[in-house]
Amino acid sequence: MHSTFVSSAIRRSLLGAVTASAIALVAPFAHAADPDPKDWDAVLAQAKGQTVYFNAWGGATNINDYIAWAGGIVAERYGVTVEHVKLDDTANAVSTVLAEKTAGRDEGGSIDLIWINGENFAAMKDKGLMFTAGGDGWVEKLPNWSLVDFENNATIQTDFTIPVEGLEAPWGGAKLVFFHDEAREKSGPLPDSFLELVDWSKANKGRFSYPAPPDFIGSSLLKQALSELAPEPAKLLQPVEAEEFEAMTAPLFAALDALHPNMWRSGRAYPKNYPAMLQLLADGELDIIFAFNPAAASAEIAKNTLPDTVRSFTFSGGTLGNTHFTAIPYNANAKAGALVFANFLMSAEAQAQKQDPNIWGDPTILALDRLSAEDKARFDALDLGIATLKPDELGPKLPEPHPSWMVEIEKEWTRRYGAGN
């Protein structure tokens, strides 16, 4: 929505197309050969002194602070400067790279590392915009890959049904959970499925809402609903086919039609995004909100933004789960620096810091049993917080639908609800 203005890197690059050839002429030998992650010492040597433009969603200060912390460490240890380009929609970074490719700017691109998953990963991989390190991917060659829990967590190597193939490095886990404030009185038991949520809203008018797509968390709720309601869920793992779209999504839109009149502001306005929902929960305008980070409620309590009476719940039938990643564009200017930073983000030190609810609270992608005793102690020392569900309370993980479904659903949603009545 409005936040899309924040990053206009995309526009810059589009127009850059006009002068791309001129730039290429001016800087003919600026870029050395691509680094080989198997020769890590060479990567470190090449990375020294590089500036990594890390394009990452910038809407939450705690995450921004975490990125700044991680950047400070790699600057100190490896001489790599990290500049956080704060996006509010990752799609902008994707189109930047695409525009650079269209313009023939195959070297010295403006983006070195992107925080990415799902649709955007699918788009970049599909259009050949990824750094492949010679074709077989770079992620599994990083020193810290040996710590990653890829055996037990399928979403590390399959991102929204798309094989990762070493093109993006896992950074954190995510699972859809719901938050409510125990201290606020509500009518009826907490919902245990999307349809129950629709019914719950009937009894608790105006106390639920979700950010309008294409907001990430808003789209995630629609995916949750789609996964629960689609007549043939198996088809969601395949690309959408035009003729089956209507039948597959009819129950979803019927449920939304029933939900919207009972939502906050009767569905005539939507919270801008996830942090806006947090504020509305804190103010008592909303009674149930949701997040993609099981530890988020504890983290917000620690930050004073939610009362300590907030608790988490999830659906017993399962909620969406996925992994988020970092990826390097094929034309990145500081590939070695990006490799060093991506590897550091996968280290036990960075992962434990990230899982601390006082910092960010984002679940790790590491296998704790593979860590050294010292590193494992970092995780054991974490107090996950009063509002965080234990791993065995989180319920089953539903797979993410194929990204093409959301493209069509967002279009249909905008047509039905997004353009005024």
Place this chain on the structure above:
Amino acid sequence: MLRLAPALAIGILLGPVAFGILATLIPAFGYLPSLGAFEVSTRYFAEVWATPGIVQSALLSLSTGLVTTAVALLVVFLFVAGWHGTPAFLRMQHFLSPLLSVPHAAAAFGLAFLIAPSGQIMRLLSPWATGSTRPPDLLILQDPLGLSMMAGLIVKEIPFLLLVTLAALPQASVARSGQIAGALGYGRMSGFLFTSWPAIYRQIRLAVFAVIAYATSVVDVAIILGPSTPSTLAVRLTQWMNDPDLALRLTASAGALVQLGLTLLAIALWIAAEWIGRLVRLSLERRGKRLARDQWLRGTALAATVLAGLAVFAGLAILAIWSVAGFWSFPDALPRNFTLDTWSRALPSIGRPLSITITTALAAVFAATALALACLELEARTGRTGGSRALWFVYLPLIVPQVSFVFGLQLFFLNIGLDATWLALAFVHLVFVLPYVFLSLSDPWRAWDQRYASIAYGLGATPNRTFWRVRLPMLLKPALAASAVGFAVSIGQYLPTVLIGAGRLPTITTEAVALASGGDRRVIGVYAFLQMVLPFIGFALATMIPAFLFRNRRDMGTAA
């Protein structure tokens, strides 16, 4: 050198607008080689037209522009008509002047914190008056008619129009005509309307057009307070400009031209309304209406002006409280506890945006002040003013909607290899700062008694020496005040900064609006607080520097 100043100033005012519109025009008709679009057609206008809800968006922009301007101007007119020359008038002037420097986004945030269902007013009323400990489910912010957005714009445009009107008052000899009208039995307000207003309005007309243009095309305030189903035209086409689907870039260019047309339409409608207003005034005049019993209207005018000012001040105070708030639940009137956590968390990441904000503003203000001084000095030496044509040039960047030409301006910087550089950013800020600096400076400069210069010349001083030793020191105060206005304008720039800085040159304002998406009131409080503090520091310096320099010169304290 000096002779080149007016040409340079006109180039800075006219060039970017003209080039920007041209560079928007070409892709709007389907020509953008970097996207492989070579086919000249009008299909992108058709696509704009076919967008769901686009008519509603356009009508919303149009009504926002007209209603905002009409209400703000009406309040200013009634207030000036009812209170000019009174002590209350002077007090209000001092009360409202600082508001001019508050960036629109900060004022909008403050208003949002004030009037939202969970905002401060409702907190103060709950539960004793509302009977509820929960915020009501009312569509106050983001209402489909854009009323809260209009309110946010009105409270900011009132100080602007008031100060512009104040500048025009001396030329209209308001006090004397008021006395004559009063002697003939006219009420204070009708006397002002019949004798002084036509001349004053002629002088502020371009400023009124600038308000219309701003309100029809504003992006940041519309994001913060405006509806989203659908948004205003300017917001939607900025979204298209940022859409991952690159082909929408062409549609956005076409939309930018539609926006230009819409703004011109709003101005045309306004000119029609001016006609009607004139007929009404003439008919009242001819029928000899005295309208002497205007006490109640005077009271209303004062109340409306005070309310507008209070709304902004109260909003800013609440912003400041949120920035140090611990947990603060509804309906508590104050936070449960106070903490500097938000500030200490925000400070490390504030440094870069802050330094970009300040260096850009200083560079733009320095260039603008130098240029304005050069133009005015040349004017004083040659006796040739640019006349009303020059005034149009000055207002041009303010009357053409930013979205209609800043898109195209980026192309220019790309072509000269200055895209996303600080230099380009400072230049674009200069385009918007120069008009305000020039307008603030020209009146006191022209009012300066030319006989001082004659005496200096008589003593054998060269024109340059006269400028440096006599004129500039005597006019240092207004020159610094104009610089402070320019500084505030630069700090408030949102769209040009986001577009030209390409996300790599964050300022306090772009960070604040970006964080608004996050909805974290504490963080918004920190950034909006900085947004309003910086201009205040500028104005404080503008007052303190002459006071310090002339601490041993008693009469310089009152000069100019």
